[in-house]
Amino acid sequence: MAEDRTLGDTGSTGxxxxxxxxxxxxxxxxxxxxxxxxxxxxxxxxxxxERAIPLIASENLLSPYAKELLISDFHSRYAEGLPGExxxxxxxxxxxxxxxxxxxxxxxxxxxxxxxxxxxxxxxxLAVLKAFADPGDLVGTSRLAxxxxxxxxxxGAFGLxxxxxxxxxxxxxxxxxxxxxxxxxxxxxxxxxxxxxxSLFLFPLPIDELRGTLEEIGARxxxxxxxxxxxxxxxxxxxxxxxxxxVISASTHKTLPGPQHGILLAEGLEAEATKRLQSGAxxxxxxxxxxxxxxxxxxxxxxxxxxxxDYARQIVANARALGAALHERGFDxxxxxLGFTRSHTIAVRVEQEGGGEAVAQRLAAAGIxxxxxxxxxxxSPRHPGGIRLGTPEVTRVGMREAEMxxxxxxxxxxxxxxxxxxxxxxxxxxxxxxxTSLNYCFAAGExxxxxxxxxxxDPA
Numbered sequence: 014m015a016e017d018r019t020l021g022d023t024g025s026t027g028x029x030x031x032x033x034x035x036x037x038x039x040x041x042x043x044x045x046x047x048x049x050x051x052x053x054x055x056x057x058x059x060x061x062x063e064r065a066i067p068l069i070a071s072e073n074l075l076s077p078y079a080k081e082l083l084i085s086d087f088h089s090r091y092a093e094g095l096p097g098e099x100x101x102x103x104x105x106x107x108x109x110x111x112x113x114x115x116x117x118x119x120x121x122x123x124x125x126x127x128x129x130x131x132x133x134x135x136x137x138x139l140a141v142l143k144a145f146a147d148p149g150d151l152v153g154t155s156r157l158a159x160x161x162x163x164x165x166x167x168x169g170a171f172g173l174x175x176x177x178x179x180x181x182x183x184x185x186x187x188x189x190x191x192x193x194x195x196x197x198x199x200x201x202x203x204x205x206x207x208x209x210x211x212s213l214f215l216f217p218l219p220i221d222e223l224r225g226t227l228e229e230i231g232a233r234x235x236x237x238x239x240x241x242x243x244x245x246x247x248x249x250x251x252x253x254x255x256x257x258x259x260v261i262s263a264s265t266h267k268t269l270p271g272p273q274h275g276i277l278l279a280e281g282l283e284a285e286a287t288k289r290l291q292s293g294a295x296x297x298x299x300x301x302x303x304x305x306x307x308x309x310x311x312x313x314x315x316x317x318x319x320x321x322x323d324y325a326r327q328i329v330a331n332a333r334a335l336g337a338a339l340h341e342r343g344f345d346x347x348x349x350x351l352g353f354t355r356s357h358t359i360a361v362r363v364e365q366e367g368g369g370e371a372v373a374q375r376l377a378a379a380g381i382x383x384x385x386x387x388x389x390x391x392x393s394p395r396h397p398g399g400i401r402l403g404t405p406e407v408t409r410v411g412m413r414e415a416e417m418x419x420x421x422x423x424x425x426x427x428x429x430x431x432x433x434x435x436x437x438x439x440x441x442x443x444x445x446x447x448x449t450s451l452n453y454c455f456a457a458g459e460x461x462x463x464x465x466x467x468x469x470x471d472p473a
Contacts, residue, residue: 049471056464063449063462064442066381066420070358070403073270074461076316076454079309088305110308117314121246124254124280126287129310130294130302131275134239134264135164140277141235141262144293146206148175153207158387159183160213179204185389188215188348196226203230209258210237213386213401215354217251224257234258241356243268246317247325250356254280268328268357268405271313274306316454324453328357331404334414335359338421343429358403362388366428369397379427380438410448410461419444
């Protein structure tokens, strides 16, 4: 006769903690209190950013029409494969939305190929590596201290694929690739794939100047456009698919203000290369591709077709204005002789103000959100000499050049004039109070930092 057991019996085969003992039963209402606590923390976070000056170059705000699709039924579904070629039933509407998404991507970037199945920029990078590089292959890229993204490091996606990075020569004064010396490197080592793209992306990269060398050595040009995707689409940066790269990989939530997702774009790929790239995305590095994000991306692409040129133009104008205003106040903004930037980002060396880590923390305490960042010559990623500032979000809420000058005054007050973080935070909040609504999207004027309370109460 089988032994009778109850849920509370220590012989239960349910979940066990370390050492094999049963997990303690939750206190009545404990989990409901946990849910309430999480909701409160997220509300507090939203309120903090509503009052703050957000200058993270890799962040942006989603439009209301895109945001509502993140909590739609698409979130609950699977659609492995391509439209019309799914491994699951019930995808008729998903197929229609994804077909629209692909059509809009090809139109926005003037290319013949798009794939929106990567779920992030790094996953898109992995798809390219899966398609066009084998373990042991040499792949050209920039060093982290020169602005590259961690996915191109040996401890990132490059290492995961087993490829060896070959580093370009760098011109630290101009914050771009040194073309003559890089030509020599490429001819000497002949990498199979050459990645152009940065996480600290101030100026267009000289792809067109290196195109002949890539053709000479038989290397495929690949562009990581995560940071500058919206600027490319808005006609305010370079056009890599016309300059020597056949593939773009990117995330979709920086200067392109979409959901946190990924995308692949290509032009001029031969049929076999197209198949390899599609296979790299699925089944290579994704299964289901987060259909709610794909739907939100469709809206974001449509909005960028409508509003992207004006938005991209103002992002760059704001970044250049912020760089100039900080420079006038004695900050060591990189590339001053070149107008500081042609993108959404500026880089500031703050060793005299205490170093990147300390300065970023002090700014955050004063309601100004930035990040520490490696700059050329830095040795420690944990204790770099610089900070990175970006203008996508402040532009999204309507700030222009005058507000960039006011932000520079707040930097000066805090870091040069000795005002307390509390005083500067109060002034930052006053400035931000006039800029809490979304722009450059349909439903412009909606609250940018609204917390959407779907239930209306905490769990009992």
